[in-house]
Amino acid sequence: MRIAIVGAGSWGTALSIIAAHKGHTVRLWARRAELAERLNLERENGDYLPQQKLPEEVQATASLAEATRGAEIVLYASPSHAAREILRALHGHLAREALFVSAAKGIEAETGKRISEIFAEELSEMAVERFVALSGPSFAREVLAGYPTAIVAASRAIENARLVQTALSHANLRLYANDDLIGTEMGGAVKNVIALAAGMVVGLGLGTNSLAALITRGLAEMTRLTVAVGGRAETMLGLAGVGDLVLTCTGELSRNRYVGRELGRGRKLEDVMCGMHEVAEGIRTARAVRLLAERYAVRMPITEAVHAVIYEGKNVRAAVDDLMARPLRDEFD
Numbered sequence: 001m002r003i004a005i006v007g008a009g010s011w012g013t014a015l016s017i018i019a020a021h022k023g024h025t026v027r028l029w030a031r032r033a034e035l036a037e038r039l040n041l042e043r044e045n046g047d048y049l050p051q052q053k054l055p056e057e058v059q060a061t062a063s064l065a066e067a068t069r070g071a072e073i074v075l076y077a078s079p080s081h082a083a084r085e086i087l088r089a090l091h092g093h094l095a096r097e098a099l100f101v102s103a104a105k106g107i108e109a110e111t112g113k114r115i116s117e118i119f120a121e122e123l124s125e126m127a128v129e130r131f132v133a134l135s136g137p138s139f140a141r142e143v144l145a146g147y148p149t150a151i152v153a154a155s156r157a158i159e160n161a162r163l164v165q166t167a168l169s170h171a172n173l174r175l176y177a178n179d180d181l182i183g184t185e186m187g188g189a190v191k192n193v194i195a196l197a198a199g200m201v202v203g204l205g206l207g208t209n210s211l212a213a214l215i216t217r218g219l220a221e222m223t224r225l226t227v228a229v230g231g232r233a234e235t236m237l238g239l240a241g242v243g244d245l246v247l248t249c250t251g252e253l254s255r256n257r258y259v260g261r262e263l264g265r266g267r268k269l270e271d272v273m274c275g276m277h278e279v280a281e282g283i284r285t286a287r288a289v290r291l292l293a294e295r296y297a298v299r300m301p302i303t304e305a306v307h308a309v310i311y312e313g314k315n316v317r318a319a320v321d322d323l324m325a326r327p328l329r330d331e332f333d
């Protein structure tokens with residue numbers, strides 16, 4: 001197949017290498033022409049995935065038109081805050097029968113919209129049947145290290161999820177198909193907010209009791225919001241829910257957990273961010289999740305706490321104390 005991968009950060013680069021190993025012809029779109037040129041010359045993405053060779057089947061380009069020409073699958077792997085602008089630019093470049101796969105894990109901060117909703121607005125409501133969300137526990141570096149990894153391809157039209165499942169499953173990467181598009185998108189996005197909180201717990205030096213409590217109650221709030229917006233609770237018990245939540249809340253490679261940990265250690269957000277060139281989706285998504293929680297009247301105390309630390313200057317320790325001091329309640333609603 002011909003696959004266009006839109007985004008040459010760590011996940012886009014890793015997926016392009018896997019797709020090439022699978023025998024597909026890959027065009028990898030990089031926003032910066034200088035990066036596209038460097039990728040083609042050096043055959044390596046030193047900024048994001050050093051020492052990983054780009055196979056010959058991967059050709060980089062900074063032109064969206066060139067990347068998507070003749071593509072049967074267009075796979076979005078850029079940060080979610082760039083989705084609206086890039087989807088708008090894709091208008092007219094997407095073949096009618098092409099599948100669109102989104103590997104981004106975030107929600108638009110200003111509107112609370114998922115990537116599939118932005119896709120419907122910017123491209124076509126009808127085409128949402130061909131929209132597939134790719135999510136689940138998958139650090140790019142571990143996938144390329146050959147570690148067995150299981151993720152989900154989800155679409156309103158299960159047959160399209162299955163097409164992507166077949167196209168991308170390879171050796172150590174096993175895809176499951178799922179028809180809960182909303183739940184899959186929600187899981188991948190909201191877990192990043194909870195991972196920020198998990199990092200704060202670690203940075204404060206709290207123990208494993210605290211981390212286990214945070215993950216479990218984080219899952220409870222992810223599930224409440226997902227169900228409220230139309231996803232399924234069952235999906236939160238799968239790879240795109242608890243699977244990715246556990247990975248991101250405990251894995252040293254997580255950028256979201258890293259940012260939370262540094263905040264827990266007392267550093268300021270601006271200082272943490274200025275030393276980072278990779279995306280931590282949970283920072284913007286915390287705004288979106290809070291917006292949705294308000295809109296759907298869903299209790300999300302951990303998200304509230306993360307939002308207060310990041311956007312309202314609240315002290316991390318005080319946020320934890322306030323979470324513990326809330327009125328007592330039943331475990332399940």
Ligand SMILES: NC(=O)C1=CN([C@@H]2O[C@H](COP(=O)(O)OP(=O)(O)OC[C@H]3O[C@@H](n4cnc5c(N)ncnc54)[C@H](O)[C@@H]3O)[C@@H](O)[C@H]2O)C=CC1
Pocket residue numbers: 007008009010011012013031048077078079080081082103104105106138139140141277278279281
């Ligand atoms: N890195 C990983 O292991 C995984 C990442 N993801 C998701 O994939 C998406 C992309 O993440 P990564 O590849 O890790 O990102 P990254 O942080 O490695 O790279 C981000 C890329 O996006 C570019 N970029 C930044 N702002 C942009 C804009 N406004 N317009 C266009 N391009 C822009 C950067 O130049 C860079 O090439 C995120 O939603 C992330 O949550 C999902 C699974 C695994």
Ligand SMILES: O=C(CO)COP(=O)(O)O
Pocket residue numbers: 105136137138139140192195244247248253254255256257279280281
């Ligand atoms: O989503 C991820 C792996 O599944 C990556 O998480 P981070 O963006 O926190 O690194």
